[in-house]
Amino acid sequence: MKLEQIKIDGFGILHNLTIDLEPDLTVIYGLNGSGKSTLLNFVRSCLYGFYQRGSQQRYEPIKGGNHGGSLRIIDGEQQYLVSRVPDRRSSGALIIEDLKSGISLSENQINDLLGGISQSLFETVYAFGLDELQQLKLLDNNDLNSLLYSIGIGSTISLADIEGKLINAMDRIYKPRGRKPELNQVLDQLQEINSKLRESSRVTDEYRQLKGQIIAAKKAAAEIRSELDVKKQTLKRVELMLEAWPQWQKLVVIKQNLERIPNRNLPVDGAEKLTQAKVELERINSAYYQAAAKIDPRIELQLLENREYQQLLSEFSAFADQIEQAQIQVNVAEERYQQAAVECRELQNQITAIEDQIDGSEDEFLVRKRLFEQLKQIDTNPEPGFNRLSVLLGAVGVCGWLVAAFLFSSSNYNLGMGITAGVLVLIAVSLGTMLVKSNRAAVRHRNTLKELTTKLGITNPEFEMLSFEQKLLREEELRQEINRLSQQLMQLEARTTAYRQDLAAKHQQKALLLEQLRNLLKRYHLPDDLTVTEVETYLQVMETLPNLLQEKQLLEQQLKEIYQACQTNDPEQIAHWYRVQAEREQLAQEAANLEVVLQTYFGTEYKDAVVFFEGTDKETLMQQQEDLKADILQLSLRLDQLQQNIGGLTAQKEMIEQSYKHEEYQLEREVLQAKARELAVKWGSLKTCQWVIGHVSRKYERERQPRVLKAASEYFAAITDNRYTRVYAPIGMKELKIETANGEILAPHQLSRGTVEQLYLAIRFALALQIGAEKVELPIFADDILVNFDRQRLMNTVELMKLISKQHQIVLLTCHENIAKLFAPQQVRYLNGKANTAC
Numbered sequence: 001m002k003l004e005q006i007k008i009d010g011f012g013i014l015h016n017l018t019i020d021l022e023p024d025l026t027v028i029y030g031l032n033g034s035g036k037s038t039l040l041n042f043v044r045s046c047l048y049g050f051y052q053r054g055s056q057q058r059y060e061p062i063k064g065g066n067h068g069g070s071l072r073i074i075d076g077e078q079q080y081l082v083s084r085v086p087d088r089r090s091s092g093a094l095i096i097e098d099l100k101s102g103i104s105l106s107e108n109q110i111n112d113l114l115g116g117i118s119q120s121l122f123e124t125v126y127a128f129g130l131d132e133l134q135q136l137k138l139l140d141n142n143d144l145n146s147l148l149y150s151i152g153i154g155s156t157i158s159l160a161d162i163e164g165k166l167i168n169a170m171d172r173i174y175k176p177r178g179r180k181p182e183l184n185q186v187l188d189q190l191q192e193i194n195s196k197l198r199e200s201s202r203v204t205d206e207y208r209q210l211k212g213q214i215i216a217a218k219k220a221a222a223e224i225r226s227e228l229d230v231k232k233q234t235l236k237r238v239e240l241m242l243e244a245w246p247q248w249q250k251l252v253v254i255k256q257n258l259e260r261i262p263n264r265n266l267p268v269d270g271a272e273k274l275t276q277a278k279v280e281l282e283r284i285n286s287a288y289y290q291a292a293a294k295i296d297p298r299i300e301l302q303l304l305e306n307r308e309y310q311q312l313l314s315e316f317s318a319f320a321d322q323i324e325q326a327q328i329q330v331n332v333a334e335e336r337y338q339q340a341a342v343e344c345r346e347l348q349n350q351i352t353a354i355e356d357q358i359d360g361s362e363d364e365f366l367v368r369k370r371l372f373e374q375l376k377q378i379d380t381n382p383e384p385g386f387n388r389l390s391v392l393l394g395a396v397g398v399c400g401w402l403v404a405a406f407l408f409s410s411s412n413y414n415l416g417m418g419i420t421a422g423v424l425v426l427i428a429v430s431l432g433t434m435l436v437k438s439n440r441a442a443v444r445h446r447n448t449l450k451e452l453t454t455k456l457g458i459t460n461p462e463f464e465m466l467s468f469e470q471k472l473l474r475e476e477e478l479r480q481e482i483n484r485l486s487q488q489l490m491q492l493e494a495r496t497t498a499y500r501q502d503l504a505a506k507h508q509q510k511a512l513l514l515e516q517l518r519n520l521l522k523r524y525h526l527p528d529d530l531t532v533t534e535v536e537t538y539l540q541v542m543e544t545l546p547n548l549l550q551e552k553q554l555l556e557q558q559l560k561e562i563y564q565a566c567q568t569n570d571p572e573q574i575a576h577w578y579r580v581q582a583e584r585e586q587l588a589q590e591a592a593n594l595e596v597v598l599q600t601y602f603g604t605e606y607k608d609a610v611v612f613f614e615g616t617d618k619e620t621l622m623q624q625q626e627d628l629k630a631d632i633l634q635l636s637l638r639l640d641q642l643q644q645n646i647g648g649l650t651a652q653k654e655m656i657e658q659s660y661k662h663e664e665y666q667l668e669r670e671v672l673q674a675k676a677r678e679l680a681v682k683w684g685s686l687k688t689c690q691w692v693i694g695h696v697s698r699k700y701e702r703e704r705q706p707r708v709l710k711a712a713s714e715y716f717a718a719i720t721d722n723r724y725t726r727v728y729a730p731i732g733m734k735e736l737k738i739e740t741a742n743g744e745i746l747a748p749h750q751l752s753r754g755t756v757e758q759l760y761l762a763i764r765f766a767l768a769l770q771i772g773a774e775k776v777e778l779p780i781f782a783d784d785i786l787v788n789f790d791r792q793r794l795m796n797t798v799e800l801m802k803l804i805s806k807q808h809q810i811v812l813l814t815c816h817e818n819i820a821k822l823f824a825p826q827q828v829r830y831l832n833g834k835a836n837t838a839c
Helices: 035-046 111-116 119-125 130-134 142-148 161-172 181-196 205-260 270-294 306-355 362-380 388-411 415-456 461-523 532-566 569-614 618-657 661-703 707-719 753-774 789-802
Strands: 002-011 012-022 026-029 068-073 080-083 093-098 125-130 724-728 739-741 779-781 811-816 829-830
Touching: 002 035, 012 035, 026 661, 035 119, 035 125, 035 461, 035 779, 035 811, 080 111, 080 306, 093 111, 093 532, 130 753, 161 181, 161 661, 181 661, 205 618, 270 532, 270 569, 306 461, 306 532, 362 461, 362 707, 415 779, 461 532, 461 829, 707 724, 707 753, 707 789, 724 753, 753 779, 753 789, 789 811
Parallel strands: 026 811, 026 829, 125 779, 779 811
Antiparallel strands: 002 012, 002 068, 068 080, 080 093, 724 739
């Protein structure tokens, strides 16, 4: 199946787009965002249906047009138009039209066009981008796994399919306790005929004679068939040997090469061990010099006796622990002293800061406070003045006297007037005296108030009294805080003095321990000014030095053994011998592989086939093939003549049987028996074939790799310039292995990202061609898969794609102009509004 044209009405950002495709290879070039991935998803959706509504992969039209489009497909001599349009179903409606007849076909026709390929298999093998290329999981996909391990006869038949068909054919012939299978029905009819024959016994001489002639003719025909079968089997064997002849010739050449290469008895992995030993020696020497560089240059690097080392280590460890504890105590004492000193400074700073907020001395503050108390007392008492109550009482008294005088005068006028005048005079004198006293007191009050406000610096008592009182209260609080902080400072200074004395004592203890350590170093002839850290480093070096020297001796002994086994001290000569030995082993492996292939051809008759190969040549085999074909033709003609004779005799016998039921029953029984034997033989043959297929399948899985992986190996080697020569799947393991040109076995995760992509691309090409050979050929769509390839492998891949496209259609989508320029201009389409034309 090939795509001729892609036509999009509306799909994502694509609208009213038509692209004509080449029958072999088409490159669709477009910048990022031009719709390449959208185009790839359109092909998927057109063949398998739109995604669910609301899904981002549904690609509803953004720039107009009806959702969907069409693909024009060529399948052999037929031409179809496959369209996908919106429908009440989320997947849309599929319309298939036969362009030659104009007839609309059912949606099921798409399964025939796709050869039963599922959507997941299509998206894995045929329509993939860079992300899918990096995540191919062949052996975890049931569809791919069955294809990967399918066993073919010829180039188009799968033994897995044949086995299923064999089981169905066997069930149609015979099933235990069945009624519908053909053999079951024949056996029932035989039982009925035998019952009827027992009721009839008439037989004529002529009938018996004809029957004898028919039996003799059938016997002769059977003998010819047997001879014909032998000839055909012999022809099949000769043709099989001709087919295997190239493999035999390769095996002969390889064995001749093996005889020319001597088989040396070299130690296993000797070259690797030699290299590893040299590397380890360099590492040990480097470690030795690094250890020497760590210690004081005045110390001579020589081994200590174990007893002396252990004694020094024990004594030093005791001193080191004591010095460490002394240092900890010094640090604690130092930290405690410094903390106390800091707290003293902080308290002193607080006192100084508070004193800066206070004016004057403590005595001056007490004077201001006493004057302000007096001022408050004066301000609280009202200013002395004229007593209004006294005046009121006097006025009331005057009025009383006047009333009394008036009443009295009404009886004695003259006396009343005199009394009234006297009272008025008395009142006037009293009021005058009171006014004079009141004015004098007010003057004194004002003078005192002025004097106090002047001393306190208050210009407006009515507005400044409250703020001055608050200021005095704040100053009193600050002076109390100073007293409290001064008490704390005295206590803290006493504690600081004690801490300083304790710190001096701790320093003295540490100095004593260091002096003892210097004496210890002198006893062991070490510089007495070494620090604890330098001594620890020296002891560590002394601890590791014996191990290094022991490892060095072992490695030198290993090198000596390798040199003795190889009978030379020349590493280059040893490496050369190992390369020659590896070449010999590779040839031996190739010979073993070819023997496996030949054993697959001939099975248990392999040894006889080898003897036959050694005693013949290809021309003799071809002559035997021609002679056998001629003999088979002559035997077939003789068999046809016998069949005609049997037919004539049978016709005469039937004429006699028309009047004799017994013979009719016998004939019917014979026919049924022959048919039963034929069905039984056929059923047995099918059963035997089923067993053989199962046996061959298991042997194939053990001894041969799938054709897909063989093809993938060839493609992968072509891409990588034969750096990687084989791709295979170990039996019982769902993983791939890659063999390099020098025989190293790697897993995919050990390859670089670009190499992994090249591996999975080669496997996809092999899968597509294998499926095309066995089922259906579908175009391969690849979206920007070459971006991580280096220049050389990119060119190799392009050449491989051109080669594969001669038998399998490929569509490459890319946003890289340099990649598009690697292909012929007529194969390039530009996704920029003129995608329907080659540029």
